[in-house]
Every structure is written in structure tokens, then in C-alpha cells.
Amino acid sequence: MSSVCAVVVAGGCGARFGNPGGKQLVNVAGRPLMTWSIRAFDRSAFVSHIVVVCPAEKMDEMRRQAIDPYNFATPITFAEAGKTRQDSTRSGVEAVPAGYEYVAIHDAARPLITAEVIDRAICSLRCESGVDGVVCGQAAIDTLKVVDGNRIVETPPRSRYWAAQTPQIFALETMRRAHAAALADGFVGTDDSSLVERMGGRVLCVDSPRDNLKVTVPEDLRPVTAILLGRMSDADAMQNTGILTPLP
Numbered sequence: 405m406s407s408v409c410a411v412v413v414a415g416g417c418g419a420r421f422g423n424p425g426g427k428q429l430v431n432v433a434g435r436p437l438m439t440w441s442i443r444a445f446d447r448s449a450f451v452s453h454i455v456v457v458c459p460a461e462k463m464d465e466m467r468r469q470a471i472d473p474y475n476f477a478t479p480i481t482f483a484e485a486g487k488t489r490q491d492s493t494r495s496g497v498e499a500v501p502a503g504y505e506y507v508a509i510h511d512a513a514r515p516l517i518t519a520e521v522i523d524r525a526i527c528s529l530r531c532e533s534g535v536d537g538v539v540c541g542q543a544a545i546d547t548l549k550v551v552d553g554n555r556i557v558e559t560p561p562r563s564r565y566w567a568a569q570t571p572q573i574f575a576l577e578t579m580r581r582a583h584a585a586a587l588a589d590g591f592v593g594t595d596d597s598s599l600v601e602r603m604g605g606r607v608l609c610v611d612s613p614r615d616n617l618k619v620t621v622p623e624d625l626r627p628v629t630a631i632l633l634g635r636m637s638d639a640d641a642m643q644n645t646g647i648l649t650p651l652p
């Protein structure tokens with residue numbers, strides 16, 4: 405049974421990206437940036453509803469430009485964005501329709517996510533007992549420095565560090581409780597997992613490809629576009645040779 409609802413947060417103003425209209429509707433490899441993320445969840449075997457979180461005044465435009473032209477099979481509804489990312493994810497989590505067991509929270513600004521990675525992460529959460537959530541990410545590959553200003557004060561053991569991405573997937577009721585507690589305590593984290601971790605929840609990292617990049621500044625469009633175009637051309641080539649892996 406499909407018991408996973410996705411929450412795709414697209415409510416930021418993209419200050420670091422610098423485009424007056426924000427970044428979610430910017431054309432990347434032929435489609436609006438946020439469409440790529442929605443498309444991956446639409447293709448997941450386990451996701452049967454998608455909540456898109458964005459400002460109320462942008463809902464019509466986003467539906468018209470980023471959703472309607474693409475004939476997605478999965479029902480898509482909207483929730484209103486908040487001031488911070490955490491406010492937006494809380495709004496999205498509250499808007500998950502009744503009956504869902506899990507919520508998969510994803511940045512609309514990470515367009516390279518694939519249905520395969522999403523489904524693998526969902527399976528890791530479902531298959532392991534006593535786990536409250538999973539976070540897609542990567543074990544640190546660079547040497548890490550703790551700094552004071554620009555002065556290095558420590559070189560911690562890299563083996564203990566991961567870089568967290570999205571999707572981050574949780575038992576829905578756990579995530580709702582974690583949000584309520586964070587709101588009551590005035591806690592603001594930089595991701596969703598930290599809200600569950602501070603409640604003592606057990607969250608696991610699951611390995612996700614290094615190319616699950618977030619578009620934050622305009623320079624990020626270059627590698628993201630190249631990877632998307634590369635995947636499309638691989639898919640074309642595969643139809644002729646049967647050798648390459650399909651476009652996710």
C-alpha cells in the first residue's frame with residue numbers, strides 16, 4: 405500500500421539566488437526548477453500524494469507553470485509557506501491528508517533527486533524496526549575544520565560527519581510531535597531531522613548520490629543543468645543501445 409505523502413517545500417524567496425521572482429520557476433534543462441523535484445516524487449512507487457508548499461500568492465502561477473503542463477499522475481495539493489523553512493515544512497506536514505503513515509520532506513531546490521533514491525530511502529525506513537526517520541546524505545569526503553573566524557581550532561575525525569540532504573522521511577505522527585515541540589520550545593533547526601533528534605528520536609543516514617545538489621546560488625545551475633541534460637541524453641542513447649541506465 406502507498407502510505408507515503410511527499411512535502412515539497414518551495415516557499416523560500418531565494419535571496420542568495422538573487423532573481424527577483426525567486427528560483428523555483430527558473431527554466432532548468434527545459435522545465436521549471438521545482439518541476440524536476442515534483443516529477444521524481446510522482447514517479448516513486450510509494451508516494452501517493454504530494455503537498456507543495458509555497459506562498460499563497462504564488463500558488464496559481466506555480467500550478468500553471470510547474471505542474472499542469474506535466475500531467476503528473478499523483479494528486480498534488482498546496483499548503484501555505486511560512487517565514488522560515490521550518491515554518492514551511494510544519495505547514496506542509498500539517499496539510500498531509502488523513503491516512504498517511506509517513507512523510508517525505510524535500511527541498512524543491514534539489515531537482516536532481518530521483519525516484520530510485522526516494523524509494524530506496526523509504527524502504528530503509530520501513531524495513532528497520534525502531535527507526536523514526538531517515539535522512540538522505542553523504543559521508544563527509546573533505547577534511548573538516550572547526551574555525552573561529554578563519555582561524556582553525558580543530559580538525560575533527562571526518563568519519564563521524566555526514567552532509568545532510570533531502571529527502572528526509574519520517575513517521576508522520578513523530579514529525580508532527582517534533583514540530584509541535586520545536587514550536588513550543590522556540591527551537592529552529594536547519595533541517596527537519598534535527599527536530600526529531602532533539603526529542604531523542606532514532607534517525608538514520610542513508611547514502612544518497614553526491615549529485616543531489618541544492619540550487620542556492622546562480623552558479624549551482626551550471627552543474628545541475630549539465631547533469632539533467634546528461635541524463636536525458638543517456639536516456640536517448642539507451643533507446644538505441646539498451647546499455648545505459650534509464651532517465652530516472
Ligand SMILES: Nc1ccn([C@@H]2O[C@H](COP(=O)(O)OP(=O)(O)OP(=O)(O)O)[C@@H](O)[C@H]2O)c(=O)n1
Nearest residue numbers: 413414415416417418419420487488492512513
Ligand atoms: N520560508 C521558506 C524558506 C525556504 N523554503 C524552501 O526550502 C528549500 C531550501 O531552502 P533554500 O534553498 O535555502 O531556499 P531559500 O530560503 O529560498 O534561499 P535563501 O536562503 O537564499 O533565501 C527551498 O526549496 C525553499 O523554497 C520554504 O519552503 N520556505
Ligand SMILES: C[C@](O)(CO)[C@H](O)COP(=O)(O)O
Nearest residue numbers: 489511568569570594595596
Ligand atoms: C534541509 C537542507 O537541505 C539540508 O541540507 C538545508 O539545510 C536547507 O537549506 P538551507 O540552505 O540550510 O536553508
